[in-house]
Amino acid sequence: MITLSWIIERLLVKPIEGSETNVVITADWRCNGTQDQYSGTCYGSCSFAPPSGEFTPYDQLTEAQILNWCYANGVDKTAIEANVTQQIENQINPPVVTLPLPWVPVPPPEIVPPLIEQAVPVLVAPIETVVDAPAA
Numbered sequence: 001m002i003t004l005s006w007i008i009e010r011l012l013v014k015p016i017e018g019s020e021t022n023v024v025i026t027a028d029w030r031c032n033g034t035q036d037q038y039s040g041t042c043y044g045s046c047s048f049a050p051p052s053g054e055f056t057p058y059d060q061l062t063e064a065q066i067l068n069w070c071y072a073n074g075v076d077k078t079a080i081e082a083n084v085t086q087q088i089e090n091q092i093n094p095p096v097v098t099l100p101l102p103w104v105p106v107p108p109p110e111i112v113p114p115l116i117e118q119a120v121p122v123l124v125a126p127i128e129t130v131v132d133a134p135a136a
Helices: 063-072 077-092
Strands: 003-017 020-035 038-047
Touching: 003 063, 003 077, 020 063, 020 077, 038 077
Parallel strands: none
Antiparallel strands: 003 020, 020 038
């Protein structure tokens, strides 16, 4: 099953806009998808009109709130998720593949002998014979 996630990667902010401070004017978003070792992504930016009506101070904004602004301002969540899903499905079942040219003979597979570890010679020190001196 494909898992999709949305993130806000960056916000562009105007320090002063009318009577408000730290007003978000652009959000950079990304939609990521994964399934096993496969992945897909789409990213983009969404700009916003100056605020009118209720204003949320910058330090009280949430990622979910900014994502909802993006969806409300032209980011087609359904289409983007379908695109990311299709990227992953195309990796799993490629719609186009490259086959060998039918008129070019395929060389036989190269036979490579298995690697055999070389034995390391054991170095043995000569045995010294100790002879006790005869007792006098």
